[in-house]
Amino acid sequence: MDEGVPVHTGGCQCGAVRFRVAGVLEDASVCHCRMCQKAFGAYYAPLVSTRGAALAWTRGAPRHFQSSNLVRRGFCAGCGTPLTYEGPDGVALAAGAFDRPAALAPRIQYAIEGRLPFVDGLAALPARRTEEDEAAADFLARIVSCQHPDHDTGDWPPAR
Ligand SMILES: [Zn+2]
Ligand SMILES: [Zn+2]
Numbered sequence: 001m002d003e004g005v006p007v008h009t010g011g012c013q014c015g016a017v018r019f020r021v022a023g024v025l026e027d028a029s030v031c032h033c034r035m036c037q038k039a040f041g042a043y044y045a046p047l048v049s050t051r052g053a054a055l056a057w058t059r060g061a062p063r064h065f066q067s068s069n070l071v072r073r074g075f076c077a078g079c080g081t082p083l084t085y086e087g088p089d090g091v092a093l094a095a096g097a098f099d100r101p102a103a104l105a106p107r108i109q110y111a112i113e114g115r116l117p118f119v120d121g122l123a124a125l126p127a128r129r130t131e132e133d134e135a136a137a138d139f140l141a142r143i144v145s146c147q148h149p150d151h152d153t154g155d156w157p158p159a160r
Contacts, residue, residue: 009058010098012076012083015148015156017060019083019093023053028095028104031085032119033111039065039073040082043116046095047085048104055091058152099150 008025011018027049036045062074062083074084085092095104109115130140148156 008098008100008103009152010093011059011148012079012081012097013147014076014079014081015059015153016078017062017076017081017083018058018148018152019097020056020058020152021050021053021093022056023050025050025053025104026107027051027092028106029108029110030106031110032113032115034114035067035071036085036111037114037116039067039085040094043119044109045082045085046101046106047092048095048098049090049092051090055093059156 005022006024008021009019025048028047029049030044030046032044036047037043039045060076063077064072064074064086066072071085071087073082074086075082081097082094083097084094095101095106098104130136133140146157
């Protein structure tokens with residue numbers, strides 16, 4: 001590994017697909033276009049460009065949907081996690097799929113003509129922590145996560 005080159009890792013929810021990016025990632029954004037909403041099943045898509053960095057798939061690889069003549073979208077065929085936007089300008093990774101998404105704050109919004117009208121008001125909604133939901137306490141006490149942890153693993157899923 002090169003000294004001083006930042007390394008970012010991540011992957012899908014089930015752990016079948018993992019990636020590693022070596023390099024400085026500065027181009028983080030959210031895209032409000034209708035295609036990104038659909039591809040992520042979300043109000044907008046958080047994306048991090050890998051231009052200028054070295055992207056490697058370290059476990060498995062995404063499947064793709066050609067969403068237009070110029071762009072394809074990568075996702076995990078096993079769990080459905082959106083993973084990439086791949087266009088003429090390179091590959092962007094889904095920001096939430098990184099192991100440390102907090103380190104990749106978005107710097108710009110694209111396609112704001114598609115921005116859903118309530119998005120700017122999300123921060124003003126009533127808010128509560130998970131443990132404040134007493135009705136969910138039993139559910140939360142019994143839940144066992146099958147989600148891949150936020151770091152690379154030798155074998156996954158672990159032997160039970
Ligand atoms: Zn998966
Ligand atoms: Zn978009």
